[in-house]
Every structure is written in C-alpha cells, then in structure tokens.
Amino acid sequence: LLAAIAMTLALVMIVENYFSIRISDTLQVQFTFIPNTILGAIAGPVWAAVFAAISDPVFVLFSGQTVLFTWILIEAVSAFIYGWFFYRKPLDTKNKAD
Template sequence: MTKKINAHMITVLGLLIALTVVLSRMFGFETQFIKISFDFVPKIIMGALFGPLWTGVGAVAADTIGMMLFARSPFFPGFTLNAFISGLIYGYFFYRKEVTWKNAILCSLSITIIVSLILTPIWLAIMYNQPLTSVVIWGPRLIKALVMFPIQSILNYVVGRALPLKRLKSYLKTVR
C-alpha cells in the first residue's frame, strides 16, 4: 500500500473508478437476484497499482457513484461492503506480486466463495425477505459462479500479464 498518494495516482484511480462504473452499470446485466458484469477488470489494475486498501476504497467509490447515477435496485450497504472486500482481495493477490495462474485462480476463487456465495445470498435474503435456502437466491448464483469463475480467472491472468504494470508503477512513484 502506498502511504503517500500524489495527483497522478488520484487521477489514475479516478479513471479506473469511472471505468468500473461504466462496465458495471452500463455494460452489465442485472436482475433482482443476479448481476453479471466485467467491472472486475479495472479492479485488477487498481489492485496491482494501489494495493488492498486503496482498491477497496476505489471499489466503494465506484459502487456509490454507480448507485447514485444509475440505480437499478434499492441501495443496500451490504453490497458496498462486498465491493470493499472484493477490492481488498484484488489488492492482496496482485499488489507487488507477479501475476501467475495460481494468483489469478485463487483471487477468483476467493471472490466467488466469500462475496458471491457467502455474503451476497445473506444480503439478498435480508433485502427481499426470502429464506436463505431459497432456490430463487441460490439457482442463479450457482449458475453465475460456474460460468463466471473460469472467465474471471482467465481475464485476471491475461489483464495482469498484458499490462505494463511495472512501468505504470514506476511512473506513478516518480511523478511529483
């Protein structure tokens, strides 16, 4: 985690937050019980450049801005907590670490289990007064996990390896 953050870092973080909002709210698919988007791609970059805390903060900012501008459902703070936790996970797996298949898969697995299969069903059960064992909650969630886990793992690896992260990190550190 970077202790001092400069203007260039704030600018890059802001652009990544905006990209997260666009990918999540404009190009994502969302129903009452399921949301599919590629908003995790900018979070990979945030995690690699800024570390767990700033990625979590950026994910919360993106969730809050997206909710204010493009609300599709009622606001629920549990989903904002999900955004923060997913940002922490991306930062943990990609900050100051080489992007490997192991990291990419473990990152996707952690997010799938912790956020998609543990926390989100709890929030949905609370929001819509459904039993936690309801097929309405678990059916779409399990299908999404089976479909998105390999896609997310592959994109974690490809994006992490394709970007010149070392050059970006050194640029952000040297610019004053």
C-alpha cells in the same frame, strides 16, 4: 496515482453501465471485478477497498438503482483481496502462473 485511480473508477462506471447482464429486476451480473483487479494492482489493497466501496454508491446515484450495503462490503473486500495478491507483483509473460 490519483489519476490512475480516477481512470479506473471511470472504467468501473463504464463496465457497470454497459457491460452488465440484467437477468431480472433484482438480479444483475456485472464484470466489475476486472477494474477492481486493476485498481488493486495499481493502488494496493487499502486504496482498492476504499475506492471500490466508494464506486458502488456513486454508480447508484447516477443510475437510480437501489443500494445494497452488503454488496458494497463484498465489493470492498474483494478489491482488498485483489490488491493483497496483485500489488507490486511483476507480470511475467513467460511464467505460466501469471
């Protein structure tokens, strides 16, 4: 589980660095919901929220950008919600809801 969480956090760093659209100096669109969804499905809601909250300050340390604590909370809550809905749910390719 710890190795899967570490790999997902590395995926978060890659997505934040290379797959983000910078609109202005203060506005940036990122696709970190994808690794957060994977993290929620693998680790569950609590661990997903904890590691999503940890991943944003770690990214700030490596990138030199400013930290906004509101976005850390929003990212943690969204990872918790993803974990709440996707943890231990079977993925069925025949079911249209999946």
